[in-house]
Amino acid sequence: MTTNYVELANKIALDKRSRVLRSMVLDALEGGGRGHLGPALSLLEIVRALYDSVLNHDPSNPLLVSRDRFVLSKGHGCLGLFTVLADHGYFPTSELRGFCGFESNLGGHPERATLPGIEFSTGALGHGLSVGIGMAMASRLRNEKWRTFVLLGDGELNEGSVWEGAMHASQHQLGALTVIVDFNRMQASGDIDSIVSLAPLAAKWEAFGFEVTEVNGHDVEQLTEVLGNSINPHGKPRVVIAHTVKGKGFVSAENSTAWHHKAKIAKDEISSLRAEVAV
Amino acid sequence: MRQKALTTVYKLAKQDPRVLFIGSDLGAGTLQAMREDIPGQFFMEGISEQHIVGFAAGLAQEGFIPYINTIGTFLTRRSFEQVSIDVGLHCLPVRLLSSGGGMVYAPLGPTHTAVEDFSLMLSVPNMKVFAPADAFEMENLLTALVDDGDPHYVRFGKGGETIVTQDFPTFEFSPKVFGENSSDVVIFTTGVMLQHCLEARAHLLSQGISTTVLHFPYLNDLSIEQIASHIESARLMVCVEEHVPRGGLFTQILHEFASTRISTKNLYQLSLPSAFSHNYGSQIDHLDLNGLTAPKIAAHVEALLVNNGK
Numbered sequence: 001m002t003t004n005y006v007e008l009a010n011k012i013a014l015d016k017r018s019r020v021l022r023s024m025v026l027d028a029l030e031g032g033g034r035g036h037l038g039p040a041l042s043l044l045e046i047v048r049a050l051y052d053s054v055l056n057h058d059p060s061n062p063l064l065v066s067r068d069r070f071v072l073s074k075g076h077g078c079l080g081l082f083t084v085l086a087d088h089g090y091f092p093t094s095e096l097r098g099f100c101g102f103e104s105n106l107g108g109h110p111e112r113a114t115l116p117g118i119e120f121s122t123g124a125l126g127h128g129l130s131v132g133i134g135m136a137m138a139s140r141l142r143n144e145k146w147r148t149f150v151l152l153g154d155g156e157l158n159e160g161s162v163w164e165g166a167m168h169a170s171q172h173q174l175g176a177l178t179v180i181v182d183f184n185r186m187q188a189s190g191d192i193d194s195i196v197s198l199a200p201l202a203a204k205w206e207a208f209g210f211e212v213t214e215v216n217g218h219d220v221e222q223l224t225e226v227l228g229n230s231i232n233p234h235g236k237p238r239v240v241i242a243h244t245v246k247g248k249g250f251v252s253a254e255n256s257t258a259w260h261h262k263a264k265i266a267k268d269e270i271s272s273l274r275a276e277v278a279v
Numbered sequence: 280m281r282q283k284a285l286t287t288v289y290k291l292a293k294q295d296p297r298v299l300f301i302g303s304d305l306g307a308g309t310l311q312a313m314r315e316d317i318p319g320q321f322f323m324e325g326i327s328e329q330h331i332v333g334f335a336a337g338l339a340q341e342g343f344i345p346y347i348n349t350i351g352t353f354l355t356r357r358s359f360e361q362v363s364i365d366v367g368l369h370c371l372p373v374r375l376l377s378s379g380g381g382m383v384y385a386p387l388g389p390t391h392t393a394v395e396d397f398s399l400m401l402s403v404p405n406m407k408v409f410a411p412a413d414a415f416e417m418e419n420l421l422t423a424l425v426d427d428g429d430p431h432y433v434r435f436g437k438g439g440e441t442i443v444t445q446d447f448p449t450f451e452f453s454p455k456v457f458g459e460n461s462s463d464v465v466i467f468t469t470g471v472m473l474q475h476c477l478e479a480r481a482h483l484l485s486q487g488i489s490t491t492v493l494h495f496p497y498l499n500d501l502s503i504e505q506i507a508s509h510i511e512s513a514r515l516m517v518c519v520e521e522h523v524p525r526g527g528l529f530t531q532i533l534h535e536f537a538s539t540r541i542s543t544k545n546l547y548q549l550s551l552p553s554a555f556s557h558n559y560g561s562q563i564d565h566l567d568l569n570g571l572t573a574p575k576i577a578a579h580v581e582a583l584l585v586n587n588g589k
Binding site for chain 1: 327330331332333334336338339340341342
């Protein structure tokens with residue numbers, strides 16, 4: 001029987017930690033008065049699973065040589081990453097409220113130069129995979145053990161450069177590279193299927209030489225297990241297609257293009273959202 | 280020049296495991312000796328310039344020094360955003376070795392002629408832009424700057440250029456001076472146009488016109504203060520470059536003259552037109568058409584001197 005990941009992703013209830021993290025996302029959103037809320041919420045459990053349980057990392061030493069590298073290629077999902085990094089102590093959680101401020105370290109897309117824990121500055125789509133492939137190759141050339149994880153948006157897969165990178169990762173058999181696709185089935189202007197269909201997405205990645213796994217992208221236990229699986233560094237690179245819900249956790253934002261990016265957010269909108277994740 | 284550049288990269292890679300070579304579907308046999316000798320430092324990737332620049336940035340982020348080589352237009356036009364963001368924004372030591380600068384690939388048409396490469400690369404913050412004149416200067420440049428932490432763009436000529444920089448055994452960022460102080464004419468140039476300008480200088484000297492040629496292998500900062508004495512005495516200054524009129528050496532000169540309050544009254548430009556050429560032929564055909572060969576440079580200078588009331 002085929003697993004209906006879309007249904008699972010929609011149905012799964014968020015635990016207390018996921019609600020707390022969402023509340024922190026709202027702190028940043030409220031402070032900045034703007035932001036990409038929907039994309040940050042679809043990837044929040046993925047980033048949580050990575051930093052809570054999968055990545056070898058040290059918030060007190062963000063440039064630890066042996067750390068696993070994580071590149072958020074869909075940089076517009078940064079509110080999710082900022083929240084998890086702050087929660088792990090990379091920087092004070094109080095900085096979240098400065099989001100997008102003139103002198104803030106937290107801009108609308110992640111920047112390596114300004115914020116500890118950001119592996120690479122992203123924002124223009126279609127860059128992170130190739131950069132991650134370079135990192136994974138560096139690990140191999142130095143006979144080091146660290147792994148590279150790159151999180152792509154599904155809309156980002158429209159970019160041709162992603163597929164250039166995919167071919168090369170496969171050619172080099174970069175088994176220490178894990179690509180994660182935040183498959184929320186929406187992009188800025190609507191349903192992906194109405195713009196550029198990705199179907200059959202798993203078969204596409206398989207055809208490009210990847211080992212493919214599909215998961216419920218809001219099931220932290222499942223994400224932890226799959227992302228933490230042992231790897232063969234000289235085997236196929238792998239892709240984890242994480243079925244997610246854009247705006248997950250807030251009824252008014254779920255599957256809504258209005259909350260892909262929003263500016264001039266009213267206080268009562270934030271209050272209304274905050275009530276949904278009260279713990 | 281390209282051959283010397285690639286063999287220099289091989290030599291540097293032998294000495295330093297951080298040095299990598301990345302080609303983009305270059306001709307069969309390119310750096311075959313390196314491929315066999317140190318295969319871990321040699322990559323021949325596919326036709327995918329965007330990916331290759333990002334790949335190189337990832338490697339550079341982790342401490343490697345990747346030297347990428349392919350046709351200049353593909354490095355500059357096709358992968359501009361990767362060059363700007365992955366390399367420039369992160370200020371990574373990626374080396375963009377650009378084959379076929381200017382009209383070298385004229386027979387292949389406008390998709391292959393890198394006539395605005397200086398303009399594109401000079402617009403990227405942190406990018407250092409170089410145009411050596413011959414293989415000797417190319418080797419000195421690559422060897423001297425291997426540890427430089429900034430990104431580099433290096434324009435190649437066609438190859439086989441006469442060696443004219445042999446009196447400058449070490450690479451310096453400052454301009455190379457060919458001539459004496461107090462010349463009537465100063466010619467500014469860069470890259471392989473130096474040879475044409477030196478030939479023009481020889482002709483002008485034979486006509487009793489004192490001429491100094493200033494060659495700028497490094498285009499970001501022209502070190503005008505170091506050549507101020509040449510400029511102050513000149514009755515005529517001409518910038519000669521194999522590039523569209525805007526965004527290259529002439530534009531850099533204007534910026535530096537303005538910032539140092541030097542008059543541009545006697546400054547002129549010889550360049551390629553701001554146009555995509557629909558002619559083919561050879562590089563020399565195009566240089567000649569646009570007045571960039573030695574006889575035409577010399578004739579242009581003589582005409583300007585007459586018009587300026589020599």
